Amino acid sequence: MQLNPTFLLIEDNLIDQLVIRQLFKKILSVNNLHVANNGREGIEWLHVNQNNFESLIIILDIQMPVMNGFEFLNAFEKLDGNDMKDIEIYVLSSTLDAKDISQVKESRHVTGFLGKPFPIEEFRKKIPGS
Amino acid sequence: MFESRILRKLQFPNVFAPLLIVFVSCALLICINFFTIKILSANRAYVNGESHYSKGQKDASRYLLTYLYTQDKGQWKLFLEELKVPQGDGIARKTLLKAGDNEAARRGFLIGRNHKDDINDLVWLFVNFKEVPFLAKAIHEWEQGDNLINELFVIGTQIDAKIKYNTLSVIDQEEFLKQISQISDKLTINERNFLKTLGEGTRQIKDLLIITNIIFILIIVCSVCFYYSIMVKRLIVSKKEIEIKNENLLQVNKELDRFVYSASHDLRSPITSLKGLIEITRLEDDIDQIRNYLQLMHNSLAKQDQFISDIIDYSKNKRKQVVIEPVSLSVLFEESIAQFMHIENANKIIFIKELLVDEIQSDSLRLKIIISNLLSNAIKYADNSKPEMFIRIKTHLSDGFYKIEIEDNGLGIKDEFKDNIFEMYFCTNKNKGSGLGLYIAKEAVENIKGSITLSSESYVGSKFTVTIPY
Numbered sequence: 001m002q003l004n005p006t007f008l009l010i011e012d013n014l015i016d017q018l019v020i021r022q023l024f025k026k027i028l029s030v031n032n033l034h035v036a037n038n039g040r041e042g043i044e045w046l047h048v049n050q051n052n053f054e055s056l057i058i059i060l061d062i063q064m065p066v067m068n069g070f071e072f073l074n075a076f077e078k079l080d081g082n083d084m085k086d087i088e089i090y091v092l093s094s095t096l097d098a099k100d101i102s103q104v105k106e107s108r109h110v111t112g113f114l115g116k117p118f119p120i121e122e123f124r125k126k127i128p129g130s
Numbered sequence: 131m132f133e134s135r136i137l138r139k140l141q142f143p144n145v146f147a148p149l150l151i152v153f154v155s156c157a158l159l160i161c162i163n164f165f166t167i168k169i170l171s172a173n174r175a176y177v178n179g180e181s182h183y184s185k186g187q188k189d190a191s192r193y194l195l196t197y198l199y200t201q202d203k204g205q206w207k208l209f210l211e212e213l214k215v216p217q218g219d220g221i222a223r224k225t226l227l228k229a230g231d232n233e234a235a236r237r238g239f240l241i242g243r244n245h246k247d248d249i250n251d252l253v254w255l256f257v258n259f260k261e262v263p264f265l266a267k268a269i270h271e272w273e274q275g276d277n278l279i280n281e282l283f284v285i286g287t288q289i290d291a292k293i294k295y296n297t298l299s300v301i302d303q304e305e306f307l308k309q310i311s312q313i314s315d316k317l318t319i320n321e322r323n324f325l326k327t328l329g330e331g332t333r334q335i336k337d338l339l340i341i342t343n344i345i346f347i348l349i350i351v352c353s354v355c356f357y358y359s360i361m362v363k364r365l366i367v368s369k370k371e372i373e374i375k376n377e378n379l380l381q382v383n384k385e386l387d388r389f390v391y392s393a394s395h396d397l398r399s400p401i402t403s404l405k406g407l408i409e410i411t412r413l414e415d416d417i418d419q420i421r422n423y424l425q426l427m428h429n430s431l432a433k434q435d436q437f438i439s440d441i442i443d444y445s446k447n448k449r450k451q452v453v454i455e456p457v458s459l460s461v462l463f464e465e466s467i468a469q470f471m472h473i474e475n476a477n478k479i480i481f482i483k484e485l486l487v488d489e490i491q492s493d494s495l496r497l498k499i500i501i502s503n504l505l506s507n508a509i510k511y512a513d514n515s516k517p518e519m520f521i522r523i524k525t526h527l528s529d530g531f532y533k534i535e536i537e538d539n540g541l542g543i544k545d546e547f548k549d550n551i552f553e554m555y556f557c558t559n560k561n562k563g564s565g566l567g568l569y570i571a572k573e574a575v576e577n578i579k580g581s582i583t584l585s586s587e588s589y590v591g592s593k594f595t596v597t598i599p600y
Contacts, residue, residue, distance in 0.1 A: 012560050015403040019409065019410050022413070023409065023410060064560070066558065097394075097395075116402035116405075
């Protein structure tokens with residue numbers, strides 16, 4: 001794990017984007033948080049920036065228009081060479097649906113599940129070095 | 131649903147008609163068979179009675195002849211005894227003709243050596259069918275026979291008188307012998323005709339009986355088959371109906387599942403956003419930033435409130451009966467616009483109204499749902515990069531339909547989304563809407579038997595046209 005990973009937030013809710021950006025800034029002192037408004041924008045970001053990071057942590061919402069979290073994970077699977085990279089995906093959702101949660105946890109690309117509102121302390125413990 | 135009820139009402143008599151036919155046919159068949167058997171049994175009793183009649187007459191003739199030649203008193207008594215048999219039948223015939231069923235007639239039949247159990251049938255047939263050709267003919271033969279019996283009796287008394295007074299000569303004897311044998315011959319002919327007539331009648335009745343039985347059984351079989359086919363058809367129809375209903379129920383259930391799933395998420399998401407905002411507000415010292423966060427909290431709550439009222443609209447739209455009443459479109463537009471003035475940029479939008487139709491006959495709840503959803507979308511998705519933002523509202527009457535057009539020069543809808551925008555929970559930006567609005571609007575339009583169409587170009591604007599039957 002690199003000491004300074006790049007962060008990508010894939011989330012459609014503007015308030016949640018703001019909240020997470022502020023928490024990153026104030027608690028983790030991370031000022032450079034990349035934001036994509038839905039799954040498709042997330043995939044596009046990965047295409048454009050695949051050579052611009054050493055290690056990446058994605059925070060992924062489930063319920064989004066255009067391309068939701070599950071669809072993003074399927075698209076991510078098909079991306080070339082993503083296994084080579086050091087990418088961790090944390091799924092973030094307000095869902096309480098047990099089926100959704102277990103589906104998230106079964107995905108081999110998902111490192112962890114986080115419930116909304118964004119649990120910053122729990123997240124900090126999971127990423128050493130920050 | 132309504133049509134099928136009418137259809138069922140029309141079918142109702144159809145189902146019971148065959149049953150009624152079967153019932154009536156069976157009843158008629160039973161009656162006909164009962165009476166035919168009774169007639170045949172009575173005929174048999176008459177044939178039996180005739181044999182006693184002719185036997186009595188033959189024996190009487192024989193005893194009279196013996197008496198004529200032997201002058202033995204015993205033979206005379208036997209003659210009288212035997213002659214009583216045809217005489218008894220004769221009394222029965224005469225009294226039945228005169229008075230119908232009576233005690234004397236029944237006694238007459240008993241004297242005629244008929245079996246006591248046959249008397250009822252004998253009387254019944256005579257009284258009810260004496261006018262029927264074959265029986266009338268038989269009765270006529272019988273009458274002639276009775277007359278001859280009378281003659282025989284008269285000859286008998288003449289012989290008896292001559293014997294008593296010893297005036298019987300050999301010539302008398304021969305004369306009487308000749309008379310007796312003549313009467314006997316005539317009687318034999320009458321008796322044969324009587325039997326022949328009864329026999330013919332019986333055979334006719336038998337043929338008739340067979341034919342009616344066959345006809346009625348055919349009617350019954352056909353009716354039962356018809357009834358059966360109707361019932362099978364109805365079973366098939368109702369099975370199909372049940373299958374369709376089941377399909378619809380499954381559909382509704384699926385929809386409900388999806389609704390609960392999405393609703394729980396959409397109801398919870400503003401709360402989690404709010405919690406997040408509270409969290410960062412705690413970390414903030416800058417009073418202006420805090421004010422900004424408070425505004426966002428307010429927005430988050432407003433969004434949740436909007437979502438709840440969408441759900442209420444959805445449920446009202448589903449449950450409430452359509453009520454057709456006069457509705458003022460201009461009032462509905464005014465109310466909706468006033469309601470949405472708080473939305474960002476709303477006060478910068480120019481509303482252009484071209485209302486050629488104002489008051490229409492329709493359902494006000496549905497129209498309100500339709501208009502407010504279309505207007506709120508036009509406001510929410512306005513394009514504030516354009517120097518002038520407008521929303522044009524038109525109403526007019528064309529081809530016998532009311533048309534309501536809501537046109538804007540907003541962000542427009544991308545071609546890829548056009549097929550989906552009326553779907554439940556379809557939403558391009560969850561920050562602006564719940565994904566229920568257009569779905570509910572479409573349901574509302576369908577509830578008042580109208581239609582809704584869209585023409586839109588991305589970045590140019592959208593136009594929704596609602597068509598309502600006049």
